[in-house]
Amino acid sequence: MIDPAEQALAFTQEQPADADAIEALLDHAFGPARFVKSSERVREFAEFRPEMSFCAWDQGRLVGSVRMWKVHVGGTPAIFLGPLAVRAEGRKFGTGGELVARACAAARAAGYPVLLVGDEPYFGRFGFAAAPCKGVRMPGPVDQRRVLACGADVLAGPVTA
Numbered sequence: 001m002i003d004p005a006e007q008a009l010a011f012t013q014e015q016p017a018d019a020d021a022i023e024a025l026l027d028h029a030f031g032p033a034r035f036v037k038s039s040e041r042v043r044e045f046a047e048f049r050p051e052m053s054f055c056a057w058d059q060g061r062l063v064g065s066v067r068m069w070k071v072h073v074g075g076t077p078a079i080f081l082g083p084l085a086v087r088a089e090g091r092k093f094g095t096g097g098e099l100v101a102r103a104c105a106a107a108r109a110a111g112y113p114v115l116l117v118g119d120e121p122y123f124g125r126f127g128f129a130a131a132p133c134k135g136v137r138m139p140g141p142v143d144q145r146r147v148l149a150c151g152a153d154v155l156a157g158p159v160t161a
């Protein structure tokens with residue numbers, strides 16, 4: 001159990017050696033259903049950007065992860081965010097928010113808008129909205145209300161490599 005009073009997490013850019021711990025965290029957070037999501041189709045063709053992807057560590061144990069991927073949306077370069085996951089016992093301490101903030105700051109510094117599929121009630125607090133994304137076409141079925149962007153007035157067209 002993570003004690004919030006003693007929680008002093010370390011945040012690092014993702015390294016190749018982190019991959020196994022991240023896979024275990026994603027299995028824990030999403031289960032096998034994660035592989036059938038349309039977001040997973042994006043990750044199959046997108047270019048992984050480790051320098052914008054972050055891990056949260058509690059005394060050497062991975063408690064959170066966010067990954068970022070370079071895509072184009074109708075020809076506009078953008079970053080696709082996801083998956084984002086925090087271990088169940090480490091939630092509601094702001095770790096997910098810190099991961100999103102760091103990843104989005106890195107994308108913004110590099111000049112990219114950020115796209116994701118997720119819940120607007122959660123991601124809205126970080127500036128994400130569905131309104132700019134009405135014309136975004138994901139490579140698979142998706143609830144269009146969950147396609148969210150930050151840092152762009154409008155994104156439209158197919159999501160491609």
Ligand SMILES: CC(C)(COP(=O)(O)OP(=O)(O)OC[C@H]1O[C@@H](n2cnc3c(N)ncnc32)[C@H](O)[C@@H]1OP(=O)(O)O)[C@@H](O)C(=O)NCCC(=O)NCCS
Nearest residue numbers: 029082084085086091092093094095096097118119121122
């Ligand atoms: C979503 C998730 C990453 C948030 O991590 P976290 O470290 O708890 O995030 P934060 O501490 O920054 O924020 C917690 C707040 O967000 C809220 N929240 C979490 N998921 C939410 C959702 N889907 N919709 C609305 N609010 C949500 C929590 O209730 C909490 O609210 P509070 O601040 O009023 O208590 C974590 O719950 C998780 O791993 N969930 C399973 C995987 C997932 O759904 N990932 C996101 C889709 S890509």
